[in-house]
Structure formats: C-alpha cells, structure tokens
Amino acid sequence: xxxxxxxxxxxxxxxxxxxxxxxxxxxxxxxxxxxxxxxxxxxxxxxxxxxxxxxxxxxxxxxxxxxxxxxxxxxxxxxxxxxxxxxxxxxxxxxxxxxxxx
Amino acid sequence: xxxxxxxxxxxxxxxxxxxxxxxxxxxxxxxxxxxxxxxxxxxxxxxxxxxxxxxxxxxxxxxxxxxxxxxxxxxxxxxxxxxxxxxxxxxxxxxxxxxxxxxxxxxxxxxxxxxxxxxxxxxxxxxxxxxxxxxxxxxxxxxxxxxxxxxxxxxxxxxxxxxxxx
Amino acid sequence: xxxxxxxxxxxxxxxxxxxxxxxxxxxxxxxxxxxxxxxxxxxxxxxxxxxxxxxxxxxxxxxxxxxxxxxxxxxxxxxxxxxxxxxxxxxxxxxxxxxxxxxxxxxxxxxxxxxxxxxxxxxxxxxxxxxxxxxxxxxxxxxxxxxxxxxxxxxxxxxxxxxxxxxxxxxxxxxxxxxxxxxxxxxxxxxxxxxxxxxxxxxxxxxxxxxxxxxxxxxxxxxxxxxxxxxxxxxxxxxxxxxxxxxxxxxxxxxxxxxxxxxxxxxxxxxxxxxxxxxxxxxxxxxxxxxxxxxxxxxxxxxxxxxxxxxxxxxxxxxxxxxxxxxxxxxxxxxxxxxxxxxxxxxxxxxxxxxxxxxxxxxxxxxxxxxxxxxxxxxxxxxxxxxxxxxxxxxxxxxxxxxxxxxxxxxxxxxxxxxxxxxxxxxxxxxxxxxxxxxxxxxxxxxxxxxxxxxxxxxxxxxxxxxxxxxxxxx
Numbered sequence: 001x002x003x004x005x006x007x008x009x010x011x012x013x014x015x016x017x018x019x020x021x022x023x024x025x026x027x028x029x030x031x032x033x034x035x036x037x038x039x040x041x042x043x044x045x046x047x048x049x050x051x052x053x054x055x056x057x058x059x060x061x062x063x064x065x066x067x068x069x070x071x072x073x074x075x076x077x078x079x080x081x082x083x084x085x086x087x088x089x090x091x092x093x094x095x096x097x098x099x100x101x102x
Numbered sequence: 103x104x105x106x107x108x109x110x111x112x113x114x115x116x117x118x119x120x121x122x123x124x125x126x127x128x129x130x131x132x133x134x135x136x137x138x139x140x141x142x143x144x145x146x147x148x149x150x151x152x153x154x155x156x157x158x159x160x161x162x163x164x165x166x167x168x169x170x171x172x173x174x175x176x177x178x179x180x181x182x183x184x185x186x187x188x189x190x191x192x193x194x195x196x197x198x199x200x201x202x203x204x205x206x207x208x209x210x211x212x213x214x215x216x217x218x219x220x221x222x223x224x225x226x227x228x229x230x231x232x233x234x235x236x237x238x239x240x241x242x243x244x245x246x247x248x249x250x251x252x253x254x255x256x257x258x259x260x261x262x263x264x265x266x267x268x
Numbered sequence: 269x270x271x272x273x274x275x276x277x278x279x280x281x282x283x284x285x286x287x288x289x290x291x292x293x294x295x296x297x298x299x300x301x302x303x304x305x306x307x308x309x310x311x312x313x314x315x316x317x318x319x320x321x322x323x324x325x326x327x328x329x330x331x332x333x334x335x336x337x338x339x340x341x342x343x344x345x346x347x348x349x350x351x352x353x354x355x356x357x358x359x360x361x362x363x364x365x366x367x368x369x370x371x372x373x374x375x376x377x378x379x380x381x382x383x384x385x386x387x388x389x390x391x392x393x394x395x396x397x398x399x400x401x402x403x404x405x406x407x408x409x410x411x412x413x414x415x416x417x418x419x420x421x422x423x424x425x426x427x428x429x430x431x432x433x434x435x436x437x438x439x440x441x442x443x444x445x446x447x448x449x450x451x452x453x454x455x456x457x458x459x460x461x462x463x464x465x466x467x468x469x470x471x472x473x474x475x476x477x478x479x480x481x482x483x484x485x486x487x488x489x490x491x492x493x494x495x496x497x498x499x500x501x502x503x504x505x506x507x508x509x510x511x512x513x514x515x516x517x518x519x520x521x522x523x524x525x526x527x528x529x530x531x532x533x534x535x536x537x538x539x540x541x542x543x544x545x546x547x548x549x550x551x552x553x554x555x556x557x558x559x560x561x562x563x564x565x566x567x568x569x570x571x572x573x574x575x576x577x578x579x580x581x582x583x584x585x586x587x588x589x590x591x592x593x594x595x596x597x598x599x600x601x602x603x604x605x606x607x608x609x610x611x612x613x614x615x616x617x618x619x620x621x622x623x624x625x626x627x628x629x630x631x632x633x634x635x636x637x638x639x640x641x642x643x644x645x646x647x648x649x650x651x652x653x654x655x656x657x658x659x660x661x662x663x664x665x666x667x668x669x670x671x672x673x674x675x676x677x678x679x680x681x682x683x684x685x686x687x688x689x690x691x692x693x694x695x696x697x698x699x700x701x702x703x704x705x706x707x708x709x710x711x712x713x714x715x716x717x718x719x720x721x722x723x724x725x726x727x728x729x730x731x732x733x734x735x736x737x738x739x740x741x742x743x
Contacts (some may be wrong), residue, residue: 010209011111024124025194036430038118043437049446052148061153062235068244073253079172080260086176086420097420216464245397254407259371
C-alpha cells in the first residue's frame with residue numbers, strides 16, 4: 001500500500017513541477033493555462049491517493065469531484081479572459097502585457 | 103512495485119511533459135487529453151471509479167473542447183513568426199525533462215524521509231459517494247452551485263453584446 | 269441565521285436575470301436590501317455574542333453534519349466588515365456608468381456569498397471552495413469593462429491565484445492523507461504525529477495564503493489587479509476580498525488547526541515586516557493614485573499579520589481592530605480615488621491638483637481617510653496601530669515595534685504627498701470645470717469617514733467589545 005502511495009505522490013510532485021515550469025517559462029497565455037491544467041491533474045491525483053491510503057476513498061472521491069467542477073469553471077472564465085485579450089490586442093504574448101508598470 | 107502501476111503513471115507523466123513541450127498548441131491540448139485519460143485510469147486503479155469517470159467526461163471531454171475552441175479562435179500567427187517562435191520555444195523548455203528526471207530520482211531516494219511516520223489508519227466508511235456528498239459535504243454542494251452560477255454569469259457578462267457601458 | 273448569510277445573497281444573485289428583464293433599477297435596490305440585511309444580521313450576532321455568558325454561545329452547527337458552519341467572534345467581525353464595504357461599493361457603483369448593471373450586482377453578491385461562507389467555514393476543504401468562489405468572481409469583476417488594462421490585471425491575478433490554489437490543495441491533500449479528515453477539529457486532532465507530510469502541508473498552505481494576501485515577495489499581482497479594476501470593484505477588492513481570502517483565512521487556519529509555533533511566528537513576522545516597510549517605500553514613488561493605495565494596502569496587511577504573529581491576546585485584538593479599520597479607511601480612500609477619477613478622468617497624481625476647492629466633500633473625507641491610515645490621533649487607525657506596536661513590544665519583538673513606528677512615519681509621508689498633489693494647492697489647468705460628484709459617489713465616503721472618526725473616539729468600547737468577542741481564541 002505504501003508503495004502505491006510513494007509512487008503516486010512522486011507523480012503528483014512531478015506533475016506539479018511540470019505545470020509550474022510551464023507557467024513560468026511559457027510566453028503564450030494559452031500555454032500558461034495548459035500548465036495550470038497539468039498542475040490540476042496532479043492535485044486531483046493527490047486527493048484520490050490520500051483517500052486510498054487512509055481508507056476514505058469514497059470521501060476523497062466526493063472531494064475530487066468538487067475540485068474538478070471548480071477547475072472547469074476556472075478554465076472557462078480564464079479562456080474567456082484570454083479571448084477578450086485577443087480581441088483587444090490581437091496577441092496572446094504575455095510579454096506584451098505591459099500597461100501596468102510603475 | 104507492480105508493473106501496471108508504472109505503466110499508468112507513465113501514461114500520466116509522459117503526455118504531461120509532451121503537453122508542455124509541443125510547439126503546436128492544438129497538439130498540447132491533445133496531449134493534455136491523453137494525460138487526463140491516464141489520470142482517469144489511475145483513479146480506476148486506485149478504486150475510485152466515480153471520480154475517474156467524472157474526470158473522463160470532464161477532463162477528457164469538456165476541457166478539451168474548451169481549449170480547442172479557444173485555440174482555433176485565437177490563431178493568428180504568420181509562418182515566419184512561427185518558425186522564430188519554435189526555436190525559442192524548444193530552447194526554453196529544454197531544461198524540463200532534466201528537471202523531471204532529477205526531481206523523480208530525488209523523491210524516490212528520499213522516500214524513507216518524507217513518507218516516514220505515516221500511520222495508515224483504516225477507516226470503515228459506509229455509504230456511496232452520493233450519500234457522502236449529500237450527508238456530510240452539503241456545503242461543498244452549495245459551493246458547486248455557487249461556482250457554476252459564477253461561471254454562467256461570468257460567461258454571459260464577458261461575451262455580452264453592445265457597448266461595454268451600455 | 270447562519271445559513272441566511274449564504275442563502276440570502278445567493279437568492280439575491282439568482283434573482284438578477286429576472287430583474288434585468290423586468291426592472292433594471294430594482295437590481296441595485298435588491299442588492300442594497302441584501303447587504304442591509306447582512307449588516308443588521310451581523311450586528312445582531314455581535315450583540316448576542318457580547319451578552320452571552322459562555323463566549324461560545326452561537327458556535328453551532330446546523331442540520332447535523334450537513335452544513336458545518338459556525339459563527340464565533342472573529343467571524344462576526346469579519347461578516348460585519350464584508351457587509352459594510354459591500355454596501356459602500358454598491359451605492360458607489362450605482363452612481364457610475366457600468367455595463368449590464370444586474371450582472372455586476374449578481375457577481376458582487378456571489379463574491380459576497382463566497383466571503384460569508386469563508387468567514388463561517390469549519391473545514392479546510394470548504395475553505396478552498398469558498399476561496400475559489402471569491403477569486404473567480406473577482407477575476408470577472410476586474411475585467412468587467414473589458415479594456416486592455418482590465419484583462420492584463422485580471423490575467424496576472426488569475427495566474428498567481430491559480431498557483432496559490434494548487435499549493436493550497438496539495439497542502440490539504442497532504443493533511444487529509446495523514447489525518448483522514450478535513451474538518452478543523454479532525455485535522456487538529458490528527459496532527460499529533462509529526463510526519464514530514466504534516467510540515468509539508470502546513471508550509472504549502474501558508475505559502476498559498478501568503479500569495480493570496482499579497483505579502484511582499486509574492487505581491488506582484490496585487491497593485492496591478494487593484495489598478496486595473498473598475499473603480500467600484502477596487503473598493504471591494506482592497507476593502508475586503510484580498511483580506512478575507514488571504515489574511516482572515518490564514519488567521520483562521522492557524523487559530524483553529526495548527527496553533528502558533530515558533531517557526532511559523534518568525535516566518536510571518538519576517539514576511540510581515542518586509543511587506544510593511546518595503547511596500548511603504550514603494551508607495552512613496554508611485555505616480556498613480558490607485559497604485560499608491562495598493563502598495564499602502566500591502567503595507568497595512570504587513571501590520572495586521574505581524575500583530576497576529578505575536579500570538580498574544582493584545583496582538584490578536586490589534587490585528588482584528590486593524591483589519592476592521594483598514595477595511596474602513598482603505599475603502600474610503602479608494603472611494604475618493606474613484607470619485608476623482610470619475611470627475612476628472614485622470615488617475616495620475618500629477619494630472620490632479622487643487623481639487624479640495626472644487627470637490628469639498630471628497631477632499632475632507634480623503635483627509636480623514638489618510639490621517640486614519642497614517643495613524644494620527646484621535647482617528648481609528650491610531651488606536652489599532654498603537655495596539656499593534658504595544659503588542660509587538662510586549663512580546664519581545666522590540667526591533668519590529670521600532671520598525672512599525674518608523675513605517676507609520678513613511679506612511680504619513682506618502683499619504684500627505686498624495687493629498688497635497690491631488691487636493692491642495694492651486695487648481696490645475698484644465699480642471700477648472702470639475703464639480704463635486706453626485707451624492708451617490710460621495711455618500712459612502714462620508715459614511716466611512718464618520719465610521720473612522722467614531723471608531724477613533726469610541727475606541728475603549730470597541731476594544732472592550734473585541735476583547736469579549738475574541739475571548740474563546742485568547743486562551
């Protein structure tokens with residue numbers, strides 16, 4: 001049992017690092033959101049793994065479903081904001097987001 | 103460690119790296135889809151079928167549709183710009199596989215430290231996911247309703263017609 | 269009563285699409301009615317708590333396990349602050365042009381639902397759910413005018429908030445793995461084992477909440493979001509949203525779950541001192557009125573968290589008092605910034621000048637707000653700052669106490685600088701035709717100014733009340 005926990009937890013941390021790296025390095029707004037999605041996969045796995053380790057797998061499924069719903073709403077709103085940016089600036093490059101400096 | 107566990111984790115991690123790596127955003131979205139599939143299978147393997155199928159329908163279906171929509175609506179890059187970006191892109195992400203391997207190895211070697219001291223208490227839990235959600239996580243259900251309302255209003259507002267001040 | 273704080277704003281928000289079809293003006297009235305209801309309800313809560321013998325009088329759970337919500341003294345103060353600032357925001361926004369007003373009101377009400385839930389939540393997972401509700405509705409509110417700066421500020425806020433969310437959830441998952449529960453009591457009871465995962469989880473959660481509250485090394489999104497938001501939204505953001513979603517949540521999780529530890533206190537003390545001092549200096553160099561106020565917010569959040577990190581009775585009272593005061597004077601200042609922006613169309617300080625003659629009410633209320641923020645007696649800000657400084661000194665953090673005194677001088681300097689630039693002196697060319705804004709715009713500012721003065725004059729009453737309200741946390 002501990003083995004599965006260790007393996008999955010390593011996967012969680014790796015997914016987390018891939019996502020974070022992508023969010024830091026990426027220049028395209030959509031790719032930043034893809035990085036966030038990768039991190040979310042890791043989070044969902046973390047919750048299910050935690051549940052399977054302490055035997056509360058049913059409870060953890062309830063939590064995971066809530067997390068998935070919330071992330072979908074988050075992504076929908078984020079993509080709407082990305083599309084408004086595209087309409088305003090004709091570009092999705094985060095390096096061009098420089099109106100607010102000072 | 104069982105073989106199928108490794109395969110499942112591979113199915114989760116490799117598409118995730120590819121999603122970060124793929125120059126074409128559409129391919130990245132498809133890699134994300136495969137990663138979602140891997141996650142759903144891992145969940146089935148861990149004994150969480152309901153969350154797994156939820157992830158299957160939402161992560162594989164809905165989010166991919168949203169991403170593909172957004173990507174196809176925002177593509178405006180010319181060919182030269184694209185080539186220029188490709189070179190730049192792979193240079194920026196070159197470090198990622200190294201990082202993944204390093205962190206994986208580090209976590210694996212130190213597992214005695216961070217997984218130590220855990221007492222795996224076994225709870226006997228009765229009921230199905232629905233019963234748990236309804237009986238003890240009612241607040242989260244309300245939260246889900248509120249957040250879906252936020253999403254609906256938000257999309258309605260952000261795509262409203264007419265002048266911004268009208 | 270407990271559930272009403274969630275359901276009344278929710279029903280109000282659900283009514284908005286109907287109102288839009290039939291009675292557009294009514295949507296604002298409904299929103300005001302909802303906030304007034306919340307205000308009276310939270311007053312009633314505070315009165316009940318004071319008059320009760322035990323001090324945990326209405327920490328009750330409704331309907332068994334189903335809706336685990338509770339109100340104690342700390343939540344009662346936060347609920348009242350939320351209602352107050354929302355009322356000011358809604359009245360102010362009624363006076364400025366805004367697209368699809370019913371939708372705006374609905375989103376404000378949904379954000380308020382989230383904040384109320386956050387104030388009353390009793391488990392870490394519900395806390396995450398409500399934090400997400402608050403953040404997602406504030407992304408939409410920031411980008412409400414769909415202009416370039418709006419999308420930019422909103423996107424930056426969104427990305428840092430997403431990172432914070434992931435940190436928070438991994439922390440929650442780690443704690444859940446070890447303790448097998450997500451309620452405050454269950455997690456606190458299961459924390460006895462000192463597994464590395466517990467420290468890991470605590471670290472992740474504290475980092476996430478520090479990011480959400482905009483402490484100094486992680487503050488990048490905050491000035492952008494505040495500056496980019498439409499005027500009425502930045503009142504709500506600065507007044508309550510970041511403080512409830514970040515500072516209050518951090519306080520609650522430490523008080524209810526982890527307890528004070530030496531290393532945590534030191535960490536928060538250092539981060540708080542860093543934000544307090546550096547943000548004050550950065551505010552000195554700002555040319556944009558709202559951006560200066562945003563840096564001032566970071567600095568004041570540093571005060572609140574330092575006071576909280578002392579872990580003493582006085583520190584907690586000072587933190588909660590300053591929490592309330594900061595909500596009052598910062599929303600007052602943002603209301604003034606919004607009024608000047610609406611009247612003149614300028615947001616840079618150098619484009620303003622001599623407005624006190626043209627806009628007397630805005631000028632006078634902004635003087636009150638700035639003096640309260642700078643901690644000048646007898647205004648409310650002075651008493652909470654002096655409490656914080658005494659708490660820091662008394663708990664042996666003498667260096668930090670000195671730093672707090674020094675920073676309040678810097679605060680006075682940048683606020684007076686802004687005041688002189690915007691409101692005093694000769695009327696700037698091109699601003700001769702500026703007139704006082706409508707009563708809808710300065711009404712809430714007057715209300716907040718009266719509160720700042722009243723809380724300063726009646727400070728013994730407030731401190732005694734807070735002492736009674738917070739007694740269950742003080743042992």
